[in-house]
Amino acid sequence: MKLNILCLYYDIMNLYGEAGNIKVLEYHLKELGIDYNIDKLSNFDIIDFKKYDLVIIGEGSEESRDICLSHLLKYKDDIKKAIDKGVFFLVTGNALGMFGKSLYGKDALNIFDFDVTRSKERISQEIILNNDFGDDIYGFLNHEDIFKVPSNTLFESEGIKYNNFYGTMVLGPILARNPDFLNYFLKNLILHKNKDFEFNEINLKLNKIAYNEFIEFKKTKKFNSNWS
Amino acid sequence: MKFISIISCKLSTFFLSLVGRGSSLPGTIANILDKNILKKLELPKRIIVVTGSSGKGSTTKIIAHVLRESGFKVCHNEKGGNQKPGIITTLINASTLSGKAKSEIAVLEIDERSIKYILPIIHPTDVVITNITRDQPPRQKHINFIFEEINKGLDKNMHLYLNANDPILTKFNLDDKFNVTYYSLDKTNNSYKDNIFNSLNYPRCPKCNGVLEYKFYHFEDLGEYKCTLCDYKMPKSKYKITNFDDLHKTITLDKKYKINLNNDMLYNLFNTLAAYSVLREYDIDSSFICNSINTLNKNNKVFTKYKYHNREVFVLNNKCENATTYNQSMLYTLKDNNMKTIVIGWKEISRRYLWDDLSWLYDIEFELFNKQNIDRIIVAGPQRYDIAVRLKYAGIDENKVKIYKDLYEASDEIKDSNGNLYAILNFDYVDDFNTVMGCLK
Numbered sequence: 001m002k003l004n005i006l007c008l009y010y011d012i013m014n015l016y017g018e019a020g021n022i023k024v025l026e027y028h029l030k031e032l033g034i035d036y037n038i039d040k041l042s043n044f045d046i047i048d049f050k051k052y053d054l055v056i057i058g059e060g061s062e063e064s065r066d067i068c069l070s071h072l073l074k075y076k077d078d079i080k081k082a083i084d085k086g087v088f089f090l091v092t093g094n095a096l097g098m099f100g101k102s103l104y105g106k107d108a109l110n111i112f113d114f115d116v117t118r119s120k121e122r123i124s125q126e127i128i129l130n131n132d133f134g135d136d137i138y139g140f141l142n143h144e145d146i147f148k149v150p151s152n153t154l155f156e157s158e159g160i161k162y163n164n165f166y167g168t169m170v171l172g173p174i175l176a177r178n179p180d181f182l183n184y185f186l187k188n189l190i191l192h193k194n195k196d197f198e199f200n201e202i203n204l205k206l207n208k209i210a211y212n213e214f215i216e217f218k219k220t221k222k223f224n225s226n227w228s
Numbered sequence: 229m230k231f232i233s234i235i236s237c238k239l240s241t242f243f244l245s246l247v248g249r250g251s252s253l254p255g256t257i258a259n260i261l262d263k264n265i266l267k268k269l270e271l272p273k274r275i276i277v278v279t280g281s282s283g284k285g286s287t288t289k290i291i292a293h294v295l296r297e298s299g300f301k302v303c304h305n306e307k308g309g310n311q312k313p314g315i316i317t318t319l320i321n322a323s324t325l326s327g328k329a330k331s332e333i334a335v336l337e338i339d340e341r342s343i344k345y346i347l348p349i350i351h352p353t354d355v356v357i358t359n360i361t362r363d364q365p366p367r368q369k370h371i372n373f374i375f376e377e378i379n380k381g382l383d384k385n386m387h388l389y390l391n392a393n394d395p396i397l398t399k400f401n402l403d404d405k406f407n408v409t410y411y412s413l414d415k416t417n418n419s420y421k422d423n424i425f426n427s428l429n430y431p432r433c434p435k436c437n438g439v440l441e442y443k444f445y446h447f448e449d450l451g452e453y454k455c456t457l458c459d460y461k462m463p464k465s466k467y468k469i470t471n472f473d474d475l476h477k478t479i480t481l482d483k484k485y486k487i488n489l490n491n492d493m494l495y496n497l498f499n500t501l502a503a504y505s506v507l508r509e510y511d512i513d514s515s516f517i518c519n520s521i522n523t524l525n526k527n528n529k530v531f532t533k534y535k536y537h538n539r540e541v542f543v544l545n546n547k548c549e550n551a552t553t554y555n556q557s558m559l560y561t562l563k564d565n566n567m568k569t570i571v572i573g574w575k576e577i578s579r580r581y582l583w584d585d586l587s588w589l590y591d592i593e594f595e596l597f598n599k600q601n602i603d604r605i606i607v608a609g610p611q612r613y614d615i616a617v618r619l620k621y622a623g624i625d626e627n628k629v630k631i632y633k634d635l636y637e638a639s640d641e642i643k644d645s646n647g648n649l650y651a652i653l654n655f656d657y658v659d660d661f662n663t664v665m666g667c668l669k
Binding site: 012014027061062064126210 | 428430591611612621
């Protein structure tokens with residue numbers, strides 16, 4: 001088994017530690033002894049979506065996202081086919097905005113049924129989300145997109161899950177900080193490629209402590225009058 | 229109202245100084261009493277503004293010091309804030325009761341988000357933009373946003389000073405409307421050929437968004453570059469650091485003039501060069517500038533390097549939520565081939581808000597430790613496990629990472645470790661570290 005991974009727009013959609021998610025996946029694929037290949041491509045490249053088991057796109061500036069969207073529009077049908085075929089997508093932060101019907105009034109990929117408008121104030125805050133994969137998701141938001149998510153949300157009231165498309169506005173980086181979700185995502189990615197693979201436990205010892213310590217820390221953190 | 233506003237500012241500054249506080253409060257009061265107070269002041273003839281993500285304080289400090297030594301009457305917001313109220317405090321306190329400037333030159337450090345509110349009123353003669361980097365993402369969004377914010381405050385009569393090694397800064401003068409003085413650092417022994425900061429923004433051509441190709445890098449996006457698609461390339465600079473002797477911490481400017489640095493981190497080279505460029509444009513003699521900066525550096529003792537039982541200790545000051553500062557420290561560790569112990573930590577991610585954003589940890593190139601001879605990495609502070617997770621994903625052996633609640637608990641581990649010590653700390657942990665090492669009581 002060899003997993004083919006595409007890090008799309010690795011150079012201009014990589015704000016806020018978004019490069020972290022691929023580091024996490026690489027670490028655990030190595031740990032499990034799974035062979036993989038990572039292609040890093042951007043808006044000057046030709047993309048063959050049929051080649052990949054997983055496509056990752058992260059958050060970028062609004063300007064970068066416009067460049068990427070006009071490049072991606074050429075591949076609208078290929079992307080739709082790939083998602084229907086069960087290719088995994090991990091789309092985080094404002095990259096998700098490209099997959100709706102329209103983005104700030106301009107045509108988007110029209111894969112999911114939502115329109116994105118621009119928020120006056122940037123949405124920048126911590127977020128905790130209930131979900132079906134395990135413990136609550138802890139992460140960070142930093143974007144300007146407002147849209148009503150269709151019925152198939154990824155987490156409680158947030159993101160999109162359709163086939164193997166995982167879309168969320170949560171940064172964080174989400175995989176490193178949320179061991180349950182990471183375990184679920186990775187297990188499904190691998191079993192989809194090879195259902196007979198014996199998925200052993202992966203090393204998430206430190207991640208789990210960090211997760212619990214962070215919750216404890218937030219409970220005790222007091223408001224400091226110096227904050228403004 | 230103008231007079232009442234001015235006198236309230238001066239009086240409140242006086243009373244606040246009695247309780248040992250210099251602040252932006254007097255400016256806030258003055259601005260409430262007369263919201264056009266800034267417009268009504270008769271400002272110094274020449275105003276030098278320094279803005280950017282970092283280096284504002286150090287750069288203005290050098291400029292103000294040398295100008296004063298050259299005999300100019302200077303006002304400088306060294307203690308006041310760098311947003312509008314702080315600027316008002318500084319300017320009122322440097323003027324007469326009728327609002328007439330007592331100084332010839334104002335040297336002002338201004339917050340990059342406040343530029344658009346202040347510059348159109350004070351019309352500075354000179355504007356230095358030190359850099360625009362990833363900094364406090366929850367507040368500063370991203371570099372394109374900060375670029376636009378600064379750009380809103382500029383007009384074509386201002387003389388700009390820009391680092392030619394930084395492509396995003398050269399974008400300010402894309403349509404050639406400004407009088408720009410560029411400065412740059414020539415290739416040094418620490419320059420490198422291929423990008424080593426893989427998690428950060430790969431800069432694109434300011435003109436056509438094409439991919440930039442680098443002849444060499446100094447650090448992150450800084451270096452000598454040209455576009456692979458169009459004719460855009462690094463602009464020619466008027467002032468240069470032509471040599472950097474990192475053994476003696478000496479820089480040579482324009483092939484001739486030497487300055488001894490007490491801090492040889494790359495950002496300090498650029499801050500010094502920016503100040504030098506402004507001072508040269510004020511017709512101050514190069515030798516005079518260098519002597520004056522040397523005196524300033526000699527009197528400004530900082531605990532950045534000392535010995536502990538024959539081990540070299542480097543205390544590197546960083547800013548949480550700003551991966552670039554940590555990356556400069558990473559680059560600094562690469563210079564030393566000896567065995568090293570690393571200490572990483574902070575007390576608080578942010579003093580500004582309740583949120584704790586950790587994303588920037590993944591923008592720091594901790595992977596660079598893999599090429600080094602590391603005895604152990606000691607992590608401390610409330611997010612010690614999050615740092616440890618990041619180090620794990622950088623490929624560092626988990627057994628080499630030692631986790632402690634704070635620096636005091638880590639004290640024995642730090643002292644028993646081997647090799648030179650590199651403390652890569654947020655500024656709020658520096659005093660604790662120096663206390664643990666016994667050089668602050």
